[in-house]
Amino acid sequence: MVFPISFCINAFSMCLCGKKCISHNKILTLQITYFSIFVQTLHMIKRYLPFLLPAILLLLSFKPGDKTTNNPPVNVQADSIAFAIIGDYGRDTPQEDSVAKMVKSWNPDFIITVGDNNYPLGSASTINAHIGKYYCDYIYNPDAPVSQQCNGKATREKFNRFFPSPGNHDNYTKGAKPYRNYFTLPGDENNYEFTWGPVHFYSINSGTEGNTAPQVKDWLKNSLASNKLPFKLVYFHHPPFSSGSHGSAPNMQWPFHDWGVDAVLAGHEHFYAKVIDNKEKTPVYLICGSSGTDEHYDCNKHPIDPSRFAWQCDNVHFGAIKVRATAHKVIFEYYTIEAPSAPSDTYIIDK
Numbered sequence: 001m002v003f004p005i006s007f008c009i010n011a012f013s014m015c016l017c018g019k020k021c022i023s024h025n026k027i028l029t030l031q032i033t034y035f036s037i038f039v040q041t042l043h044m045i046k047r048y049l050p051f052l053l054p055a056i057l058l059l060l061s062f063k064p065g066d067k068t069t070n071n072p073p074v075n076v077q078a079d080s081i082a083f084a085i086i087g088d089y090g091r092d093t094p095q096e097d098s099v100a101k102m103v104k105s106w107n108p109d110f111i112i113t114v115g116d117n118n119y120p121l122g123s124a125s126t127i128n129a130h131i132g133k134y135y136c137d138y139i140y141n142p143d144a145p146v147s148q149q150c151n152g153k154a155t156r157e158k159f160n161r162f163f164p165s166p167g168n169h170d171n172y173t174k175g176a177k178p179y180r181n182y183f184t185l186p187g188d189e190n191n192y193e194f195t196w197g198p199v200h201f202y203s204i205n206s207g208t209e210g211n212t213a214p215q216v217k218d219w220l221k222n223s224l225a226s227n228k229l230p231f232k233l234v235y236f237h238h239p240p241f242s243s244g245s246h247g248s249a250p251n252m253q254w255p256f257h258d259w260g261v262d263a264v265l266a267g268h269e270h271f272y273a274k275v276i277d278n279k280e281k282t283p284v285y286l287i288c289g290s291s292g293t294d295e296h297y298d299c300n301k302h303p304i305d306p307s308r309f310a311w312q313c314d315n316v317h318f319g320a321i322k323v324r325a326t327a328h329k330v331i332f333e334y335y336t337i338e339a340p341s342a343p344s345d346t347y348i349i350d351k
Helices: 035-061 094-105 123-140 152-157 173-183 212-224
Strands: 081-086 110-113 190-196 201-202 231-236 264-266 272-277 284-287 309-314 319-325 329-336 345-350
Touching: 081 094, 081 284, 094 123, 094 319, 110 123, 123 152, 123 173, 201 212, 272 345, 284 319, 284 329, 284 345
Parallel strands: 081 110, 201 231, 231 264, 264 284
Antiparallel strands: 081 319, 190 201, 272 284, 272 309, 319 329, 329 345
16 A cells, blocks of 8 residues: 655745645645655665676676576597697688688598687677688587577587687687687686597687686696596697797696696697607697698797707698597697698607
8 A cells, every 4th residue: 555645845935847836834745656665665675786786787798699608518428539620720811711621621520729710809790701601510609699600510410519719819809708609618618628539628718818817727627637538638829838939828837747638739829839848748739820820930939948848840831630539549640731631740649
């Protein structure tokens, strides 16, 4: 039931809209209907606003096409697998076209990337031309904006076969939003893991400068400690050790050997390189940054310690890495578009 409230107001010849004019010392009586509901509403807002405000602000921060993610895990059972590694590729160049055609001719089970999927700024306006144009057959992204959804083999199968990591160029757009809105990946899509056959994969976002939050390092360490699969591969954009134009990323020099990692895959440098730590032997460090950008970087601008590391670099060709894995062996082969019939470099891990 609603009760009207009466106010007595002394006023000097004043008019209120919709009310008659009165003189001073007169009593102005206003019937304010629904006032009690208004008071109760204010009370409810005061009581519950501290709990609702974070959710309200989060909703207001989203723009059309943004999404929240907590996607289901990807765990594919298989005795043997074949996959491709590409990096620094998303520029819509003749080199990207040639590398993509070569990779697809291998008919890999899936593709992983070591960053810089979408030059120059990771923008939504270029993402179709730089990624989907070449790899939509492997990308299933049903929660992407409609204009960016792929319509190839992976979509027909309703099964994603493309697992990127973001590079500095993807991160130049705040929060890498176009990248995260485009792909449908496990977990929060920023740092995630998946298993396929005998290999456990970990994709890390190394930001714009080769850094991660401390909890990412802890997450990786803890997950690796409980990992029971034969092989463990970690991939991100900034190479922990490199003699190239960018040089090494000290903040990504984690104790991968102690954690049982078999291979660390990176990009950022626009060439192919293999780094062997003569002290610890494992993991092998592979750099694949020649899968589509139309320029190469210097192989020896920031030399790493030759007494500790064996360094091999190819900054002449463009290419990608083909990988085959079973429960006892992983074979990495680097192929170039200039000589695609045979690998120019091979590395084998036996267990």
